[in-house]
Amino acid sequence: MPAVLEGRGVTKVYRMGEVDVHALRGVDFALEAGELVALFGASGSGKSTLLNILGGLDTATSGTVVYRDRRTGATHDLTGARDHDLTRFRRERVGFVFQFYNLVPSLTARENVELVTDIAEAPMRPEEVLALVGLRERLDHFPAQLSGGEQQRVAIARAVAKRPDILLCDEPTGALDFRTGLLVLEMIERVNRELGTATILITHNAPIVAMADRIVTLADGLVESERANEVRKPVSEIRW
Template sequence: MENDGSAIALEAHELTKIYRMGAVEVHALRGVDVEFSEGELIVLLGPSGSGKSTLLNILGGLDTPTGGTVTFRGQLLRMDSERALNLYRRDHVGFVFQFYNLIPSLTARENVSLVTEIARNPMSPDEALSIVGLGDRIDHFPAQLSGGEQQRVAIARAIAKRPDLLLCDEPTGALDSKTGVLVLEAILKINRELGTTTALITHNAVIAEIANRVLYFADGRIVETRQNAVQRAPGELAW
């Protein structure tokens, strides 16, 4: 596993995941080894069903592997303890999904404050919304916001607890390219300004150009790893 000498934030060894449906076994992960360096921005690229989301869910403590280990900052994650996984998710991991999962009856500020009220050392909801460029939309309800604005509220909610890891599963999947660029700019800003180790799933190869490193998935395995010589700005992308 290549590493540029930076400290390792997260590593997985020999991860397997088998889903059993009756007599049928689906091998979602087939012995995956991966390392994420502190502050790195990684894009996971590959077709649907190749194992990207399964890997991200296990790395984030949302799912458990059939076999293998996950280590966060030198500490082995206890996959057999729901309490340990809950604390890991609460204290260290922010998630952003394709669909925003905002509560319609709450304003942007109130949606973000759901997280800040239970976090150990949160930033204020106003600060989190300002970082993603929505400082003037804090009192708006989701129905008053565009899709891209709603996704940026979801990002603000994820980063308000100052997570060490930001895991994004198709965050631009429901957006047009112009709106998607604004969302990617918010993710990149958080990665650079807060030093948040960030992993982003996409099936859109163009988006991979914003990453430090790209992991290509096929059939439950990482089949290729590429280091980008240059990170392109989201505004330079077109898809």
């Protein structure tokens, strides 16, 4: 099966204040259609940087990243893409979920989802997608009136409302307690399974990788190891 998203020799050098930081040192990575990949590694290993580059939030210092359109089969090189093209890529193809939810505080749950449905091509209805994550009753609440788990579920709803090809989750349970985290992971698993959205899930929490098809481990900006799970473990059976 061809990869939806593929990176070759991806490197990234940041200038932080007065020092150069080598976040990625030549990473090869592929995400296939419908697949759920866990990106595992310690803090500072380059997971988030890779995710940002794959999602078109950032550009690589060198290497190539190619996106393949599932419907047309056309490929798009993200490496040298202009800001305008990256914006379109994000708008149409990618959904993001962050560790700290990043909801717009002045908008209600429904309106946060509308932010996406306002500009997407063929989105789901906000109410429909919020029902999917179990928030049918909390449509008109502001982020400050929602619990952490609820906020993260709004974020997931917001990410999937556009029917993206790719869902990118950066430590989505990082700020949540175990029970709530489980609920959020179940949502992600469900979206992956029911909508067939290719998903990358960043975590530094080892037990969680069991829910993935494949596990890529990063260390110090390089791929340290890569292995496939014979069977994906249902989220409900995971404990940490």
